[in-house]
Amino acid sequence: MKLKLIVAAVAVSAWATSASALVSTTSPDPGNPNLQSILDGITVGGDSSVNAYEDYLDDGMDSYWQVAGSGGSVSTFVIEIAGNSNINTFGVYDRYDSGSWVELFSGPQTTGSQSLLSILADGSVVVNFDDTTVDFAANEFGFYMGTSDGPLFYSDSLLNGDNDQMVAYNGTGDQIQIDPFSAGPWIPGEYILAWEDVLYANSDQDFNDLVVIVESVVPVPEPGTLALLGLGLAGLGAARRRQKA
Numbered sequence: 001m002k003l004k005l006i007v008a009a010v011a012v013s014a015w016a017t018s019a020s021a022l023v024s025t026t027s028p029d030p031g032n033p034n035l036q037s038i039l040d041g042i043t044v045g046g047d048s049s050v051n052a053y054e055d056y057l058d059d060g061m062d063s064y065w066q067v068a069g070s071g072g073s074v075s076t077f078v079i080e081i082a083g084n085s086n087i088n089t090f091g092v093y094d095r096y097d098s099g100s101w102v103e104l105f106s107g108p109q110t111t112g113s114q115s116l117l118s119i120l121a122d123g124s125v126v127v128n129f130d131d132t133t134v135d136f137a138a139n140e141f142g143f144y145m146g147t148s149d150g151p152l153f154y155s156d157s158l159l160n161g162d163n164d165q166m167v168a169y170n171g172t173g174d175q176i177q178i179d180p181f182s183a184g185p186w187i188p189g190e191y192i193l194a195w196e197d198v199l200y201a202n203s204d205q206d207f208n209d210l211v212v213i214v215e216s217v218v219p220v221p222e223p224g225t226l227a228l229l230g231l232g233l234a235g236l237g238a239a240r241r242r243q244k245a
Contacts, residue, residue, distance in 0.1 A: 021059070021163075021164035021165075021167060021196075021200055021205065021207070022053075022205065023035055023052055023053050023056070023167060023194075023205065023206070023207050024204060024205040024206045024207075032081045032208065033081070033208065034052070034206055034208060035052040035167075035194055035206060035207050035208050035211075036048075036051070036052040036053065038052075038078070038079055038194075038208060038211055039052055039169075039192070042078065042176045042177060042178055043174050043175065043176055044174075044175040044176060044177050044183045045175060048174055049172050049173075049174050050169050050172055050174070052169070052194075052207075055169055056167035056168055056169055057167075057168045057169070057170065057219065059157055059164050060221060060222045061168075061219050061221055061222075062155055062166065062167070062168040062193075062219055063142060063155050063156040063157070063158075063220075063222050064095050064140055064141065064142050064155070064156065064219070064220040064222065065140070065141060065142070065143070065155075065217045065218065065219055065220060066139050066140055066141075066217065066218045066220055067117065067118065067119055067139055067216060067217060068189065068216040068217060068218050070216045071118055072116050072117065072118045072216060073116070073117045073118075073214055073215060073216045073217050074114055074115070074116050074117075074214070074215050074216070075090070075104050075105070075114065075115045075116075075117065075212050075213070075214045076112065076113070076114050076178055076181075076212060076213045076214075076215075077105060077109045077110065077111060077112065077113040077114070077212055078111060078178060078192070078211040078212055078213055079111060079208070079210075079211045080107070080108070080109065080209065080210050080211070081208050081209055084107075084197055084209075085107055085108055085209075086107050086108050087107050087147050087148070088107040088145060088146075088147070088197060088209070088210055089103050089105060089106050089107055089145070089146050089147055089148060090103070090104055090105040090143070090144070090145055090146075090195075090210060090212060091103040091104045091105070091143070091144055091146070091151070092104065092117060092125070092141040092142065092143055092144070093141060093142050093143075093144050093151055093154065094136040094137055094140075094141060095136075095137070095138070095140040095141055095142060095220075096136075096137040096138070096140070097136075097137065098142070098151070098154065098156075098159055100134060100135075100136065101134075101144060101146075101150055101151055102117075102125045102127060102132050102134050103148075104117060104127060105212070106148065111178065111179050112178055112179050112180050112181060115127060115128060116128050116129070119136055119139045119141070122135070123135040123136045123137060123138065140220055142154055142155040142156050142159075143155040143166065143193060143214075145165065145166070145195045145197060145209075145210055152197075153165035153166070153195070153196075153197070153199075155168075155193075156222075160199070160200070161199075163199050163200035163201055164200055165195060165196050165197075165199075165200055166193055166194065166195050166196075166207075167193075167194050167207050168191050168192070168193050168194075168219070169191060169192045169194075170188055170189075170190075170191055171185070171186035171187045171188050171189065171190040171191070172186065172188070173185050173186065173187060173188075174186045178213070186213075189215065189216065189217070189218070190213060190214070190215040191213065191214050191215075191217060191219075192211060192212070192213045193211070193212050193213075193214060194207040194208065194210070194211045195207060195209050195210040195211070196209055197209040197210065
């Protein structure tokens with residue numbers, strides 16, 4: 001019983017520290033697809049194996065990211081459904097200085113538009129092989145949605161007043177096809193990022209306003225998430241030792 005109580009307490013604490021958004025199953029505009037329909041629409045040979053309403057990463061796991069060992073991360077534009085589609089932008093910001101940011105996509109964009117992001121050993125941020133003259137503190141960054149003036153909403157909910165504006169889905173091996181490219185597997189390590197372009201508390205919560213897929217990136221758990229995991233493991237170990245005694 002004590003062991004179960006410890007597990008439950010850690011689970012509740014983790015949820016309270018990084019509560020994820022809830023994705024609405026409907027779109028307020030019948031003419032626009034909901035997020036599940038978007039995932040199904042790019043899947044070849046049937047519906048997506050990813051459930052848009054259940055399978056997104058926990059909030060504490062999608063706030064910050066690293067470019068993987070290949071040294072470059074390609075972002076591909078999937079769809080944008082928003083009243084602000086002509087001005088919405090997408091980019092990355094420095095984990096250690098949210099005022100330092102680099103735009104990857106400017107609105108409007110078309111399906112299949114791509115942008116290549118690299119972060120050099122000295123922190124230089126390179127987009128499409130051009131040095132942006134912006135330097136990040138490290139190969140750790142968040143994603144943002146904003147305007148040409150910079151970020152409005154961040155992948156880190158704490159920077160949005162604890163409103164979760166982005167949900168992320170890891171690949172499961174489904175065959176997908178994004179125009180104009182040929183079909184291929186949506187593999188683990190490729191993430192679909194779906195955004196809400198109005199503050200979550202006041203929005204329709206459908207997360208279909210801007211959807212991109214990014215590859216060769218790795219999520220970096222927030223320190224609080226790691227601390228809670230460590231606390232949980234320590235508690236489980238202590239409980240087992242007491243049971244044996």
